[in-house]
Amino acid sequence: MSQTPAHFRDQVSTLTDDGLKRKWIYPKIIKGKLYKYRSVVSYFFLLLLICAPFIKLNGEQLVLLNVIERKFVFLGIVFWPQDFYLFAFALLIFIVFIVLFTVIFGRVFCGWACPQTIFLEMVFRKIENWIEGDHNQQRKLDAAPLTFSKFLKKTSKHFLFFCISFLISNVFLAYLIGSGKLISIVTEPVKDHLSGFISIWLFSFVFYLVFSRMRELVCTVVCPYGRLQGVLLDNQSIIVAYDYERGEPRKKINKGQDTPSGDCIDCKLCVQVCPTGIDIRNGTQLECVNCTACIDACDMVMTKINRPLRLIGFKSESEIKQKTTFKISKKIYAYSAVLTVLIIVLSFMIIRRSDVQTTILRASGTLYQLRDKDQTVSNLYTAEMVNKTDKIVEFEIIPDDEHARIQYIQKPDAIAYGGSTKATFFVILPQSTIRKYKTKISFKLQSENKVVDRFETTFIAPANN
Numbered sequence: 174m175s176q177t178p179a180h181f182r183d184q185v186s187t188l189t190d191d192g193l194k195r196k197w198i199y200p201k202i203i204k205g206k207l208y209k210y211r212s213v214v215s216y217f218f219l220l221l222l223i224c225a226p227f228i229k230l231n232g233e234q235l236v237l238l239n240v241i242e243r244k245f246v247f248l249g250i251v252f253w254p255q256d257f258y259l260f261a262f263a264l265l266i267f268i269v270f271i272v273l274f275t276v277i278f279g280r281v282f283c284g285w286a287c288p289q290t291i292f293l294e295m296v297f298r299k300i301e302n303w304i305e306g307d308h309n310q311q312r313k314l315d316a317a318p319l320t321f322s323k324f325l326k327k328t329s330k331h332f333l334f335f336c337i338s339f340l341i342s343n344v345f346l347a348y349l350i351g352s353g354k355l356i357s358i359v360t361e362p363v364k365d366h367l368s369g370f371i372s373i374w375l376f377s378f379v380f381y382l383v384f385s386r387m388r389e390l391v392c393t394v395v396c397p398y399g400r401l402q403g404v405l406l407d408n409q410s411i412i413v414a415y416d417y418e419r420g421e422p423r424k425k426i427n428k429g430q431d432t433p434s435g436d437c438i439d440c441k442l443c444v445q446v447c448p449t450g451i452d453i454r455n456g457t458q459l460e461c462v463n464c465t466a467c468i469d470a471c472d473m474v475m476t477k478i479n480r481p482l483r484l485i486g487f488k489s490e491s492e493i494k495q496k497t498t499f500k501i502s503k504k505i506y507a508y509s510a511v512l513t514v515l516i517i518v519l520s521f522m523i524i525r526r527s528d529v530q531t532t533i534l535r536a537s538g539t540l541y542q543l544r545d546k547d548q549t550v551s552n553l554y555t556a557e558m559v560n561k562t563d564k565i566v567e568f569e570i571i572p573d574d575e576h577a578r579i580q581y582i583q584k585p586d587a588i589a590y591g592g593s594t595k596a597t598f599f600v601i602l603p604q605s606t607i608r609k610y611k612t613k614i615s616f617k618l619q620s621e622n623k624v625v626d627r628f629e630t631t632f633i634a635p636a637n638n
Contacts, residue, residue, distance in 0.1 A: 187389060187450055197315070198389060199308040201445045202298070205469025214285055215295040222288060226347035226355075232563045238348050244591065250523075251591070255530045255559050259522060266515045271398075273508040275405045279412035283398065284464030289383070289391050292341065294448065294464070297334060297384045304330045308445070335381050342376035389449045392462050399459040406457065408490040409502050413463045415443075415454045415485050416493050423454075426478065436480045443467035443485060453485060527626040529566055529588065530559045531618055534630075536597070541633045543604075550607060550634040551580070551599040558596070558618065558626075560588040566620050570596065573615045576606045600632060607634045 187196050202208075228235040230249030237246035245252040245260065252259060274282065284290055304326050305311045314323060347355045350369065358369040383391060392399060406412065420437035437454065444452045446466040451458050453467045471485040491497045536553035543550055560566050567587040570579060583597040600614065615629035 187393065196450065198448065198450045199312050200298075200448045200450075200466070201308045201442070201470075202302065203442075203446055203466065203470050203473060205472060207465040207469050211285055211465065212295060215291045218286055218288075218291055219295065222291075223344050226344060226352045234347075234352055236348060237351055239350060241350070251561060251563060253559060253561055253591070256526065256561070259519070259526070262515070262519050262522065266512065266519060269508060269512045269515060272405055273505065273512055275402050276407065276410055276505060276508065279406060279410050279463055280399065280402050280461065281413075281463040283392060283396075283462035287462075289396075290448075290462060290464065292337075293384055293388060296337060300333050300337075301330060304333075331385060334385050335377065338380035338384065339373070339377040341380045342373050345376055345380075346373055389460075393449055393460045399462075403459055407502075407504070408494075409500065409505075411487050411489050411499060412457060413453065413461060413465060413468060413485065414457065414488045414490070414493060416483075416488060417454070418493055420454070420484050436475065436478075436484050438474065438478065440474055442470040442474060446470045526561070528560075528562045529568065529618055529620070529625045530561065531616075531626050531628045532557045532559075533616070533628050535633075541635075542599075543635075544601070548604050549601050550604055551601045552632050552634075553582075553599055554597070554630060556596045556598070556628075557593055558588050559593040560590060563590060565590055566625070568618050568620045568625070570598070571617050571619055572600065573617065574602070577602050577614060602632060602634065604634070604637055607632075607637045610634070610636050 187198065188194070225235045226237070233246045233249050233251055235246070235248060237244065239245065243254045245256075271282075301311065305314055314326065317323060343355060343359070346358075346369070354369070358366040358373070363370050387395075415437075419435065421435045423435055423437040423439040425440075426438050441452075443454065444450075446469070447453065448464060448466065449460040449462060451460045453461065467485050468483070468487075472482045475482050475484055489499060492499065533554055533556040536555055539553050541550050541552050556570065558566075558568065565587050572579060578601050580599040580601060581596065582599070583595065585594040585596055588594045602612075602614075610633065612632045612634070613629055614632045615627065617624045618626040618628070
């Protein structure tokens with residue numbers, strides 16, 4: 174039984190009518206204007222995705238997400254666990270941006286910039302078409318009995334699929350452990366990097382299964398973004414949509430027959446090209462990734478029957494129903510204002526971010542020590558310094574109070590790159606300068622005659638009345 178608008182939402186497009194078996198999708202590829210634009214965008218992102226871990230900026234790779242060592246790099250700027258608040262703030266900005274982008278443009282990110290779609294449509298799908306032929310030839314090949322020709326084609330295709338998955342696995346690992354360590358795993362003996370070697374092969378099998386078997390299920394079942402868009406979209410959102418006011422009623426063109434009432438001739442070409450197997454004429458569906466393949470297909474048909482283009486196009490529900498142009502709603506203004514404020518705050522925090530972060534604590538179990546010999550009071554502290562720069566930092570701790578002096582018990586000379594060190598010292602003040610039991614004292618951390626951090630603590634001493 175074929176789907177109709179009355180019950181299409183009750184059935185997943187990738188399942189048979191009885192819901193017991195997966196329906197394999199063989200999308201037809203039509204290389205229209207939008208497909209060519211999408212190809213350029215996709216190849217740019219592919220190049221960026223593959224090269225980013227191997228491009229160096231400020232001595233660091235462009236992007237690194239090393240969870241094991243808790244080191245994160247974006248555009249050459251290193252972030253350590255102490256900068257987690259920046260990461261949380263950046264994540265909040267990303268969420269607000271996704272919400273704003275979806276409210277305006279729907280799920281266009283999925284069809285044009287998502288790595289899953291780019292690799293599947295621009296790499297794996299093209300290899301499949303090159304080896305097995307177009308969508309009709311692929312369908313016939315799968316239905317045909319096993320022959321040497323079929324075995325050769327299937328083996329060649331899956332061999333290339335796994336090779337590319339292996340390459341993707343290496344690039345993916347470069348984002349997680351760093352390109353330097355990846356090169357070491359590849360060039361040095363396996364026994365020296367057994368865990369890394371196993372990880373590469375494990376990820377290779379995962380990516381192979383994703384692109385050879387799961388495919389559109391990643392978008393329609395696994396990814397939560399499709400479900401999120403159903404909450405965020407409204408009548409003003411610009412999405413890939415079918416203009417039902419212009420297209421209905423559908424009617425095929427027959428010789429000797431007048432022009433049909435609607436522009437849609439029910440050729441179903443928009444269904445044949447859809448990589449998730451939906452009928453866009455049924456309305457907005459979470460399976461739609463806004464890849465625009467149906468727009469190219471429909472435009473081709475409209476050109477042949479001399480009708481205006483964009484029966485399917487980037488449209489909002491208001492534009493279709495009420496024939497109104499896109500207007501910026503109060504919701505968009507609100508999201509934009511929040512996003513702008515968050516970006517400004519994050520930029521300010523990054524600019525104000527210190528090269529070295531210092532945490533100072535009083536030695537546990539101690540209060541103060543009176544020194545009758547020179548009429549001074551001392552407090553014992555431990556300071557931990559974390560280096561956030563891309564070089565070794567030599568430092569000196571200097572108190573802001575001109576009467577204070579420091580007597581070290583443990584004095585390191587420098588902080589290693591990406592490392593931390595601790596200094597243990599007494600802060601000594603003359604009793605004559607102390608007026609309160611608790612006094613705030615501040616310090617500056619100086620490196621190469623430059624103040625890289627400031628910190629303060631409480632000095633405890635009997636008040637001098």
